[in-house]
Amino acid sequence: MRILHTSDWHIGRTFHGTSTMDALAEVLGALVQQVRDDAVDVVIVAGDVFDSATPAGPAYTLLGDTLAALHDTGAKVIVTSGNHDSAARLGFQARLLRDGIHVVTDPRAVGTPVTIDDSDGPVHFYGIPYLEPALVRQHWPDAGLRTQAQTMAHAMDLVRAGMTAHGGRSVAIAHCFAAGVDATAGLEREVRQGGLDVVPLAVFDGPDYVALGHIHGRQQLSDRVRYAGAPLHYSFGEQHKERGSWLIDLDASGLACVEWLALPVPRRLVTLTGTLDEILSAANVEAHADDWVCAIYTDVLPQTEPMRRLKESFPHCAMVQHTPIGGAERAEHSYAERLKSAVTDIERIDAFLEHVRAGQGASARESELIREVLDERVAAEAFV
Template sequence: MRLLHTSDWHLGRTFHGASLLESQRTVLQEIIDITREQEIDAVLIAGDIYDRALPHVDAVKLCNWALRELAATRARIIMTSGNHDSASRLNFGADLLDAAGVHIFADLERMLQPAVLEGPDHQVLIYGIPYLEPRMVMDQLGVEKASHQAVVEAAINRIDEHLEQRRAEGTAVVSVAMAHLFAAGGVGSDSERELSTGNLDVVPVELFEHFDYAALGHLHGRQQVRENVRYSGSPLAYSFSEVKQTKGVWILETTAQGVVNIDEVRLSVPKRLVILRGELQQLLDDPELEYAVDAWCQVTLTDPERPAEAMQSIRARFPDTVVLNFDPQGAQAKEKPQSYAERLAKATSTEEVVGDFIEHVRERAADEAERTVLLSVIQRTREAQVL
């Protein structure tokens, strides 16, 4: 049997205010094509189908299209809910969709009803663990501590008991778990929403040692935590912290002996992310930066003083600059700066107070024309007070 592992579609997500729907459609079409060309028997989507609990109608339409096209390949589709999903909304119609080969695991009741793939000499049992919010499920799972480790461990213990019963029936069984969580040893990025603070969300990877494969979601970088425990990562980069990540999916091959092969298949990049750093004029003139013209750009300017109309200038060459930072360098920047409070305390005139305020707010002193206007306004104010 051949399985495809993907996750974290985050349909409906924007990138610094810009829609990603067309880019998402592009990479989903690739996943559909891979599923058809490689004769995939089941597509595993490990949570965060949507980017928000109440997705926009366009995101719902895109999901409907993707599932319809995947189903047309005759592959089974197995989905679990993630922390961005509304489990109840994602679970709507789950019983009816089972008959169409689309299996949704978004509540604990379905957790012990694995999707079963019948191979020529073995069965593949796919157990979907929905995203478990500790305080919402701890009573149902019979645990006393409201932690991710406690509820996930309780859920897996129940699955282990069920799995042992199925193995005792004599048929060769390959076990696959799907879950949306932060496994110890995984590497995160800036685009993931924290499940809790203080590392209380980390789950020991050893909990999955009894499974032939664990298809995890939540972390956006495709990675191998253990040989049999992997994250597929998101199909698109959703933050500049992912600029060096290679996006793709895992493809598993199973026999009666277990998971015998795991391959990576890379996905294309509809619109690349680029991080640029340097002085404004250098970035505008450098011919070697032509590759960044059509990319999403994060730019850090290192001019000793913040240039006027910096974003307008940088967008003249790099129109899709969405983040502009300022990190002054050079002789002037190396001097130990006074705090705004210190400068204000030393000011001896209204002109200095106003000038220090402008420089503090925009990190650039007023130029000659601006100082002329400021002095004129201050003088008129004084004359009005005298009158």
Template sequence: MRLLHTSDWHLGRSFHGVGMLDAQRDFVEQLLEVVRERSVDVVLIAGDVYDRALPGLDVVKLLDDALVRITDAGAKVVLTSGNHDSAIRLGFASRLLERGGVHLRTRVEDLDSPILFPLDGSEDTTARPDAPMLAVYGIPYLEPRLVAERLGTETANHFDVTEAAVQLIREDISRRRETGPVHSVVLAHTFASGGISSDSERDLSIGGLGAVPLDLFEGFGYTALGHLHGRQELAEHVRYSGSPLAYSFSEARHLKGAWLVDVGVGGVENVEEILWKAPRELAILRGKLTELLESEEYRWAESAYCQVTLTDAVRPAQAMEQLRTRFPDTLVLGFDPEDAAGRAKVSYSSRLADAEDDLGVCCGFLDHVRARPGDETELSALREALEAVRLEGAEL
């Protein structure tokens, strides 16, 4: 049996204000191509299928279309909810969807209720109770405050509720192995210790207390993790698939993809990486404005989404407008002047103390907040404004 481990689709998300629905449609097309060409039996989605608890209508339609086309291609779907999803809304009509091959695991009550797949080539899971089975379990994102009591834990933290969920699964596996061989796959939307995070993920808790130890997942045939957006291997059979698209510039160096997992009668036989084609390159540029606009070194970035940090000692006027003449998709602009340390030594209060008149105060403010003194046009405008205020005060 062949599984395709994905997660964190975040349908409906934007990238620094740029809509990504078309890019997400393109990802679905790539996924369908893999399902057909590699004969995938089950597509796993380990949470955060949506980016918001209340997704837009076009976003819901995209998921609906994706699920229909995946099942039409001959694959089943197992989907858990993540911290961005509304578990209740995503889990709506789960029993009905199951008849069409889409299995949702969004409720605590279903933690020890696996989806069973025969590994002997048969379709009927009840025909031979002693036949080797693949049991796929789903652990949705567990908000400790909401589920601790239902899971019987004394404290509401990520470790305790995840440990309780895993224990329920282990007990179910043990019962099933009394009648025949069972191999297990667990989907879990959580932050496992050792995982490398990126800027586009929502913190599960403060201070890293949301991380759960990796050994919680020992003994399972394969653990398909979701939440972290970088595809990574934490142990041989414990992996994050990562998000299919980059959702922050911190992911510029990620190779986006998924894991293709082959399971036979003896358990997991092979895990292979699958790579998705990125719709746009991400460019992180740093330097002086003139250098960025003129150097051939940056030609490759002209069609990329760009994050630019300018290091000019004096902040250039209309910097974004100038950058976009060469890099039209500059989305983030920052300033880090080379002499920033020297300028920081001059406090704003010192600038005010040195000002000789009201115009000096205004000019000092301009220089302080944008690291560039006013030009003649700006000085003229400030003079006129100050004169108008003076005349108005005189009339009163």
């Protein structure tokens, strides 16, 4: 059996205020073509289908179009809900979907497989929707579930019980933060809570393959436990992470091989660092005019209308940051402490300039002008 493992579509997410719907539709179209070209039997979507619990109408349209296109290839589809999804909204139409498309959102179904046969016999797919301990402990009141790790461990115990009852090959699908992953800072949110919500790798022992979602970059935790990541870049922190899916082959005895299938990137992401003039150099403009650009300019002083100037050369500049050279190496004393220790007006003015200029005090010419102004003030006050 040939399986495609994808996850974290986040339909409806914006990128710095810009809709990603068209770009995602392009990428998902390429994924459908891969399913057709590689004769995939089953497509797994491991959670976070939508970016919001209340997706807009176009998000439902894109999901429906993609599921229909996958179904038309002849592949079966198994979808689980993630922490961004509303399980109720994602699952309400499950009974209305055409045969061969399975949407797993009910925690009470954990341990009950979706069974799909091939020439070597049945393969049992155990979908685990995202399980929020506070919401699902009512279903298992005796389990004492307080953390994500405890909840996922209980769910996998149910999966292993199902494996014992049904026999044959098995695949588990879950959406969580597993131990050993490299997360994108500030992006994979909500399934966090420090070490309490990190699920140990040993929890996933048993199935022939474990398809995980939640982390946006591909991750291989073991030969049989992997994250596919998101099909589209959703932050500059992801710009160096490949986009794609895992192609898994199961033979009669279990996992046979796993291959990475890369997906196209509709628009590259790039971070440019330097002075504003350096970032706006002809070479940069030629190389990155069509890219999403994050500009980090290092001029000592803030520049006038940097975003406007950047957009004139980089129409898709999405982000600008002012990070002065040496800004992290400011004096240990706070501005208030420098003012307190200053004796003369010149020292007080210089402390102020250092504070607002990221450590850059008055230049020699500025010091001369400051002294002249102060001398004039003293002279004027002498005649009052």
